[in-house]
Amino acid sequence: MARRNAGRHVPLLMACALMAWQIWMLFHIASSEVxxxxxxxxxxxCGTDDLAGGAPMMGAAAVVAFSLMARRFLHHAAPGVALALAGTAFAGGWRAAVGAGDIREDESVDWMIGWFSAGHWITVAQAVAAAGAVWALVGGAVSLRRTGGLHRLRLGRRLAVSEASLTGWSPVGRGRGRVEVAFEDADGVRRTFPAVVGRHALGRKALALHDAERPGDRARSRLSTPRKKVR
Structure with a gap:
């Protein structure tokens, strides 16, 4: 069953890889061939038949497409990864143009929104890449906390996943509250542990991640709230 579920994601994974390549290619061409x-x-x-002329708009569409498609794997980090990839490719393209002698770094060129030097575009692209990287890191941290990703790795083969219910909402501030997570272990014994969650978790399927060998150990239990809401 696990192999079948994993195989189901292969086409989407390949599509995400192809879209990432499109982002890199289009933004690199947009600047290196300017x-x-x-x-x-x-x-x-004004118009042109050259790919480099329309590459920025196509690249922007690819960024949006990748951000949506890759959410299955990268969750909240997907848009940040797309921006970081686009910014890095764009800066690399300008450096390639400078290295090839097509333009000097201090030479201005009329591109898209006005006259700016290659050096200015490189700086802007690096800033976009850095912002994307920060977004990806923050988004990744949020997703790992929500899905219990680190706890899954920590438990390894001892990981057990059980459906859970949340009760006793007690606000602690900033839209978050303390709840009691209840689940049944493999022997049908009811177990509980406390957790602090956002309000969004109340409308989603709840999963308890616990140690299969020590299901009653609260310190080794975590709550996971997948993206899909409970119907």
Missing amino acids: THVVWSCDESD
Whole structure:
């Protein structure tokens, strides 16, 4: 059953990898080929048949697509990973253009929103990449806390997962409250342990992550609240 469930995610995982490659390729082309784009202009508008000309818009669409598709695996970190990848690729493209002698780092070029030097674009791209990395780290930490990811790794083969119920909401501030988590272990014995959760957890399926060999050990029990709500 576990292998079947894992196999079900392979197509989505491959699609996410392909979309990540698209983000990298499009933003790298958008900046590395900027001096080679040939524009045709009339009285009201300009256009081009070069991929580099439309790459930024396609890259932005790829960022959105990856953020949505990768939530199954990266959860709240997905948008941050996409931004970090886009910013890194964009900065790398400008560096490639400078390294190839297509443009000097202090030379300004008319690109998308105005005249800016390659050095300025590199700085902006690095800032976007850094912001994306911070987003990914914070989002990853939130997701790990919500799903009990670290606790799963800590218990390893001794991990047992049981459906749980939450009772006794007691506010502790900032939309969070203390609850009692109840579950039945493999022998049908009812166990409980305290947890502090956000209000969103009250409308979601609750899982108790506990030590299969010591199900009554409260210190080794954690609550996991998957993304899908209880119907």
